[in-house]
Amino acid sequence: EPEVTQTPSHQVTQMGQEVILRCVPISNHLYFYWYRQILGQKVEFLVSFYNNEISEKSEIFDDQFSVERPDGSNFTLKIRSTKLEDSAMYFCATTGTGVTGELFFGEGSRLTVL
């Protein structure tokens, strides 16, 4: 069964360092998303991406964050200068060509900022 894959599964970084989280979406899906879940808290929307551009972003998604699809397969989330409060599980999700909005999630990338 097709699935969304994310790398790395866990990354530890120092405050102020750049981090890139990678996602390989399901091949025929068109809409891509990043969500964040701080430990024990709710799943928060960060950004949606369609047709090679951001379609919507939340207030969390400030200038420190960026997304791109550099090679037509990987979908990346970059955090330019990490802060302690960026420590969270980051989930990539995709939606297919259907009209129901059902999300297919990756297993997540746990980011720990020290």
Place this chain on the structure above:
Amino acid sequence: AQSVTQLGSHVSVSEGALVLLRCNYSSSVPPYLFWYVQYPNQGLQLLLKYTTGATLVKGINGFEAEFKKSETSFHLTKPSAHMSDAAEYFCAVSVNTGGFKTIFGAGTRLFVKA
């Protein structure tokens, strides 16, 4: 704008007992409604969804939910809890804004006692 409220951050039931997880939503346009389940250290997976049509929807693992427009509710039920049902459950609402934006509730952790 849409929002989701899950009543009860923790619910505890005995094995074999009824499971009832409550969800209320608000949306300015007809929403699509979802329940996702998250097992420890895993991503979210879809339990069931309501898009249009029959208001009682059945999902995986014996779960079902009923869309009640007049009450703006989408409560999740299962007649008989199993130990393997212990997990975090998220209610979500999605609207088509040219792409889909999905907003999650805060989650309800289900404990199942032997």
